[in-house]
Amino acid sequence: MSSIVFHGTIAHSLEPSDLIILENALLVVDSNGIIAHLIENTPRSSVPSVLSSLNLSPAPAPEAVRLLPRGSLLIPGFVDTHNHAPQWAQRGLGQSMHILDWLDRVTFPNEARFADPTYARRVYTSCVDGFLRQGVTTASYYGSLHAEATNILADICLAKGQRAFVGKCNMDRNAPAYYRDASVEASLEDTEKCIAHIRKIDPEGRLLKHVLTPRFAITCDPALLEGLGKIAAANPDLPIQTHFNEAEQEMAFTRELFPQFGGSEADLYRHYGLLNERSILAHCCHMTEYEISVLKELECGVAHCPVSNMTVGGGFMAAPVRYFLKRGIKVGLGTDSGGGFSSSILDAMRQALVASNAREVMSQGEDKGLDIREIFYLATLGGARVCCLDDKIGNFKVGKEFDALVIDANAPGVMTMLEDEDSTRTIFDKFIMTGDDRNIKEVYVRGRSVKV
Numbered sequence: 001m002s003s004i005v006f007h008g009t010i011a012h013s014l015e016p017s018d019l020i021i022l023e024n025a026l027l028v029v030d031s032n033g034i035i036a037h038l039i040e041n042t043p044r045s046s047v048p049s050v051l052s053s054l055n056l057s058p059a060p061a062p063e064a065v066r067l068l069p070r071g072s073l074l075i076p077g078f079v080d081t082h083n084h085a086p087q088w089a090q091r092g093l094g095q096s097m098h099i100l101d102w103l104d105r106v107t108f109p110n111e112a113r114f115a116d117p118t119y120a121r122r123v124y125t126s127c128v129d130g131f132l133r134q135g136v137t138t139a140s141y142y143g144s145l146h147a148e149a150t151n152i153l154a155d156i157c158l159a160k161g162q163r164a165f166v167g168k169c170n171m172d173r174n175a176p177a178y179y180r181d182a183s184v185e186a187s188l189e190d191t192e193k194c195i196a197h198i199r200k201i202d203p204e205g206r207l208l209k210h211v212l213t214p215r216f217a218i219t220c221d222p223a224l225l226e227g228l229g230k231i232a233a234a235n236p237d238l239p240i241q242t243h244f245n246e247a248e249q250e251m252a253f254t255r256e257l258f259p260q261f262g263g264s265e266a267d268l269y270r271h272y273g274l275l276n277e278r279s280i281l282a283h284c285c286h287m288t289e290y291e292i293s294v295l296k297e298l299e300c301g302v303a304h305c306p307v308s309n310m311t312v313g314g315g316f317m318a319a320p321v322r323y324f325l326k327r328g329i330k331v332g333l334g335t336d337s338g339g340g341f342s343s344s345i346l347d348a349m350r351q352a353l354v355a356s357n358a359r360e361v362m363s364q365g366e367d368k369g370l371d372i373r374e375i376f377y378l379a380t381l382g383g384a385r386v387c388c389l390d391d392k393i394g395n396f397k398v399g400k401e402f403d404a405l406v407i408d409a410n411a412p413g414v415m416t417m418l419e420d421e422d423s424t425r426t427i428f429d430k431f432i433m434t435g436d437d438r439n440i441k442e443v444y445v446r447g448r449s450v451k452v
């Protein structure tokens with residue numbers, strides 16, 4: 001791969017409220033896909049001389065020097081901290097149903113189809129292409145329970161160049177006989193097979209990791225949770241993901257199944273060794289102060305999925321994101337596609353804004369709504385932190401890997417039109433609030449162009 005140089009407007013986050021927009025910035029990506037230089041205040045006329053003073057070896061080819069026009073922005077790639085790849089073909093179905101009914105009537109019959117590897121390959125190819133097209137450079141995927149299909153998903157992510165966590169879903173009870181693991185042992189063995197497969201195809205873990213994926217406590221026998229906890233302890237490189245305090249119907253059934261934890265999912269998952277800094281907890285809508293303090297103490301991350309929280313699951317659920325941020329808890333965004341009807345992180349950002357306004361009302365003004373800087377942070381650096389990947393991605397700090405999107409605010413589509421007097425911040429806001437995949441012109445992961 002040869003080096004690439006971008007000159008133009010670059011936006012990234014350093015912290016939730018610290019949005020940096022640099023005009024006339026020069027960003028150099030080396031031939032390994034690493035950000036080698038980020039130089040501010042470089043007039044376009046001096047790009048050649050600045051580049052030659054850097055003595056890049058090899059020197060970038062003239063066509064590798066990209067001069068971005070007005071209306072273009074370079075931003076970090078989006079991180080989707082929670083989605084279900086086998087639900088790609090069911091997005092939008094069963095909206096307004098309560099969570100356990102939706103699983104039984106819509107999701108389990110659909111996911112059971114992934115026993116067929118040909119079907120899995122077809123849907124997963126479309127899924128990974130679709131996420132890349134929408135700028136999702138990193139995704140944390142739940143697979144179905146099938147090891148073969150899960151390995152196919154990992155193969156596709158690697159071939160297409162998407163950074164991904166890929167997890168075989170563990171579920172051996174409270175699911176129909178046609179769609180559950182045959183036994184605790186079979187579920188754990190299949191998990192080990194999937195871990196080994198990813199280590200074989202991506203030995204250095206450049207793009208892929210297996211993610212331990214107990215669907216949620218309801219579908220896991222205690223012995224299965226225990227076995228997964230042991231795998232987590234023996235493999236400190238592996239992330240863990242599960243659904244956490246998502247909806248009242250789910251929480252009530254969990255309480256019935258595990259009365260010894262007094263209704264605390266934090267105590268439940270902690271007991272089985274599944275809560276640590278690598279845990280990605282989807283939803284976290286209904287949280288006690290005690291549970292929030294456990295998440296803080298154990299450095300778990302939250303995948304906030306506002307689109308699905310307000311459509312599937314039952315009721316209107318808005319996680320207390322402002323409060324999580326105040327408490328220093330890691331938060332990123334998840335599409336939860338297909339519980340979420342949209343697979344767009346831009347939609348998740350906008351819905352996070354709406355949900356935070358609801359929380360402001362619910363908290364009598366205590367927890368202020370989020371602003372655009374903060375929702376952009378959640379979609380980029382926040383997500384990278386949740387995935388413990390912030391040493392590699394999330395913004396354009398020198399030394400990080402180049403996962404990025406080239407945005408064209410003038411692309412044909414329905415984004416708010418630009419006006420001559422628009423500042424770069426105005427253009428940025430217009431894209432975040434009204435742009436879509438038509439405005440995402442190029443997508444890079446580790447310096448490789450991956451948009452389909």
Ligand SMILES: Nc1nc2[nH]cnc2c(=O)[nH]1
Pocket residue numbers: 084099103107215216243246308336339
């Ligand atoms: N949103 C959502 N919640 C779940 N809880 C258990 N499984 C699921 C799922 O597939 N989607």
